[in-house]
Amino acid sequence: MKKTVLFFHQSAELYGSDKMLLHFVLHLKNEQSEFNPIVVLPKEGPLLKILKQNKVKTIVSPVLKLSRNMFSAKIIFSFPYRLFKSLHTLKRELKSESIDIVYSSTLAVTMGLVYSVLYRVKHLWHVHELIRKPRIVKHTYIYLLSRFSNHAVFNSHASRNNFIIRKNKLSKKATVIWNGMERQATKTKPETLKKLRKSLNIKETSIVIGLVGRISRWKGHHLLLEVFEDLYNKGYDIALLFLGSPPPNQEYFLEILMDEIKKRNLSNKCSIVGFDSNIWQYFDLMDIVTVPSTEPEPFGLVTLEAMLSKKPVIASNHGGLSEIVLDNNTGFLFSPNNSVDLYLKTERLIKDKNKRNNFGKNGFDRVNTIFTSETYNLNLLNCIKKL
Numbered sequence: 001m002k003k004t005v006l007f008f009h010q011s012a013e014l015y016g017s018d019k020m021l022l023h024f025v026l027h028l029k030n031e032q033s034e035f036n037p038i039v040v041l042p043k044e045g046p047l048l049k050i051l052k053q054n055k056v057k058t059i060v061s062p063v064l065k066l067s068r069n070m071f072s073a074k075i076i077f078s079f080p081y082r083l084f085k086s087l088h089t090l091k092r093e094l095k096s097e098s099i100d101i102v103y104s105s106t107l108a109v110t111m112g113l114v115y116s117v118l119y120r121v122k123h124l125w126h127v128h129e130l131i132r133k134p135r136i137v138k139h140t141y142i143y144l145l146s147r148f149s150n151h152a153v154f155n156s157h158a159s160r161n162n163f164i165i166r167k168n169k170l171s172k173k174a175t176v177i178w179n180g181m182e183r184q185a186t187k188t189k190p191e192t193l194k195k196l197r198k199s200l201n202i203k204e205t206s207i208v209i210g211l212v213g214r215i216s217r218w219k220g221h222h223l224l225l226e227v228f229e230d231l232y233n234k235g236y237d238i239a240l241l242f243l244g245s246p247p248p249n250q251e252y253f254l255e256i257l258m259d260e261i262k263k264r265n266l267s268n269k270c271s272i273v274g275f276d277s278n279i280w281q282y283f284d285l286m287d288i289v290t291v292p293s294t295e296p297e298p299f300g301l302v303t304l305e306a307m308l309s310k311k312p313v314i315a316s317n318h319g320g321l322s323e324i325v326l327d328n329n330t331g332f333l334f335s336p337n338n339s340v341d342l343y344l345k346t347e348r349l350i351k352d353k354n355k356r357n358n359f360g361k362n363g364f365d366r367v368n369t370i371f372t373s374e375t376y377n378l379n380l381l382n383c384i385k386k387l
Contacts, residue, residue: 002036003100005384006121008063008112010105012045014277015214016301017128020155020179020376021105022047027377029056035384038097040090040111046277061089064110086111087118101387104149107131107141113148122387125149126380130159130298130319146170150387153177153380156320159298175383178323179299180376181367183308188284196285200271206239207350210286212279212302215246215253215272220292220316222260227343229264236350240270243282283309287356288349291315294337300324304371307363312356314345324371330363 005028009021025037038057041048042065051058062082102121104112107129116123125145131138142163145152152174154160164171188196194204202208209228213219221242228240246253254272261270273282283289289306291297296319303324306313313331315321327333332345349356 002034004036004038004097005101005103006094006097006099006112006115007037007039007103007105008109008115009039009041009047010063010065010108012041012043012047013275014046014050016179016299017106018047019181019301020128022050023181023373024377024380025051025056026054027373027381029054033381035101035381038094038099059089059093061093062086062111064114065108083114087114090115101384103384107145110144113144117148122150123148124151124153124383124387126153126155127159127163128155128298130156130162130296132162132295142170149173151175151383153383155179155299156323158296158319158323175379177376177379177383178371179301179304180371180373181301181304181308182373183280183305185278185280188281192281193285196281200239200241200273201268202239202241202271202285203237206237207287208239208241208285209288209290209346210241210243210282211290211292212243212282212305213291214244215242215257216250217253218293218295219244220290220294221257223294223337223339223342224290224292225257225260225264225266225270227339227346228270229266230343231347231350232266232269236347238269238350240266241282241286242270242272243276243279244273245275279305280309283311286311288346289313290342290346291321292334292342293319293321295319296336297321304367307360307367310357310360310364312349312359313363314342314349326362326366329359330366331359 011018025039028035028037039051040059040061040063042063048058062085064082099121102112102116102123104125107127131141154174154176157176160174160176211224215221232238261267283306289311291300291303293316299320303313303315313325315325315333316336317333318336325331325333334341334345
């Protein structure tokens with residue numbers, strides 16, 4: 001008889017941690033596994049849709065997500081209601097289920113903690129975050145992780161060290177499992193790329209520099225825009241593509257970025273495309289992929305996607321990115337927040353097509369050797385079995 005794993009996740013979208021949850025849950029569902037997954041999501045969205053299409057049992061219910069504004073009056077006073085609503089929904093939806101393991105797929109989700117304590121079920125907490133401030137939030141997370149998990153999985157050494165340095169006893173139950181991916185989509189046809197260029201008003205001759213990810217405070221959009229303007233003014237035939245949407249209720253980040261593009265008179269050279277489930281065609285369109293995060297990334301799944309598309313990557317040299325990109329081999333690492341360093345390394349790739357191609361090939365080989373879905377799923381499955 002299969003054992004049931006109850007997953008709690010913070011969103012229903014298809015960004016980094018969402019994709020990793022999806023890959024692993026489908027692995028449990030479709031492979032000859034001894035486990036049966038049930039997924040709890042806070043709302044409907046593309047992730048929920050795909051799970052349902054694959055006949056994975058899903059529940060829409062509050063997951064008690066912690067955030068930077070967790071200590072605001074509104075959040076504090078609404079907590080009892082959200083807790084009651086979630087417990088009521090879960091009791092109704094799971095009345096015929098026997099839960100063997102609770103799996104919280106991000107640190108921000110606390111309903112898994114509550115459920116595991118109330119029903120005395122073992123709890124695996126998968127950390128996809130790297131938290132530095134505010135200190136009160138960081139210490140709260142560290143305490144909860146240390147006190148209320150039977151095992152903790154970290155998506156990089158950077159994210160692990162961020163917590164272990166503050167709580168050494170965590171090291172006894174901490175495992176680092178790098179994210180893994182594979183590209184199932186075939187290479188985009190030239191005629192399709194040509195149409196895509198035309199729709200984005202990008203010339204056939206232009207070298208496309210891309211940034212894929214949330215439009216937020218720390219993903220480096222403004223840093224890259226500054227560097228792009230300098231390169232364009234120097235006379236390079238280049239175009240800039242931002243792919244991604246702002247977080248919910250933070251649409252002002254998109255408005256600020258659009259205003260800055262307009263002020264720099266780059267509207268005819270910069271394109272912004274919102275979230276698109278068919279991201280691979282955009283990676284195929286790009287010649288250089290940048291991950292200029294101004295704060296450390298816990299991992300950086302976009303980097304794997306770029307490398308699977310045989311694209312060179314220029315990434316900030318901190319956090320999990322430093323564990324993925326091999327400097328001067330699969331791309332370049334540049335000093336975080338250093339526009340001069342980012343400029344120089346982007347210029348080198350603009351001027352050297354052979355280096356772009358070689359870096360792309362090396363990155364593709366690295367992902368398919370180290371960061372595979374098979375390795376990721378196997379390691380994560382072993383952690384669950386140990387519980």
